[in-house]
Amino acid sequence: MLKRILNRFLGALPFSVVRHLSGEKLAAPFYHAVTDEPLPHIRHLFRARSLQAFEKDLDFFLKEFHPISLEDLLNHVRRGTPLPPNPLFLSVDDGLRENLRTVAPLCIRKGIPATFFVNPDFLDNRAMGYRYKASVLIDVASRLDGPTAADVASRIGDAIGVPGLRPSDIPTALLAVTYPQSAVYDRVAKILQVDFDDYLRARTPYLSHAELRELVQSGFAVGAHSLDHPRFAEIPFDEQLRQTRLSIQAIQNDYPSPCRSFAFPFGSDGVSEAFFDTVLGDGTADLLFCVGRIAKPGPRTIPRFWMEAVPGTDAREMFRNSYRQQVKSRLLSLARR
């Protein structure tokens, strides 16, 4: 009952008031791909924004927020340089090639700064992220039919340790594979006659160094996103540190920046307080961009907001829902005191 009244009350308030009540100081939306073409390496993971939808998002950002750059954010955290009211920090993960022709020109036209968080291992299409491999495999498997499909599904099941796998369960089973187990994707690829190297050559899903340099020359910032995109909760502490240090170093070598920035691949869920203390304490990173739980929140840990999480929802609606949730949890924590 109380919840219903609260929902109705918050729903009736203007956007700026709900935002204010949420207490959120910085909006940090992020995307992976903006494209009108279905891409096999992402289409079974999330729904990318179309160019038209992305442009609408940008217009909303310009109407309600003041976009800031990575440098603005660093100067604010380091020297207390004030930010404009309602600041917004836009970022794009994974270094997908489409964004050079979609995100970049639109951001330039609208005057919105953006930061690209990339994986050094994937630049120049030298390798592919394990989740993207799963999407490519699901794409191929979904086109099988008849007795072949049942036979292939059962062989895939044997390869990934799910005996008696049915064709309709292939997507779920492949997406349940963790980063430490991800070598099984190569076995599944053999069964489905998929060659990831051919795929990388033919489709070039990732940016090349030359293309990334082009983005930097156009004024975009680059940050690190780990070496090869593991889920941090699934790897040991030392490996988390190695992935973070080496990816930041590689990016700094090729694209020197006053800000050593790192965005967690997938998110910061399950990452320990000790990790935050170590990499922020020893100068590995200046800013950490998070999604999900942050074990040690502070001025240098920036929560981000995944715009592709709920397909088809417009940006205003997504932000309003998120603010509404934050107002509710603030009120609940007040009530519990």
Ligand SMILES: [Zn+2]
């Ligand atoms: Zn990513």
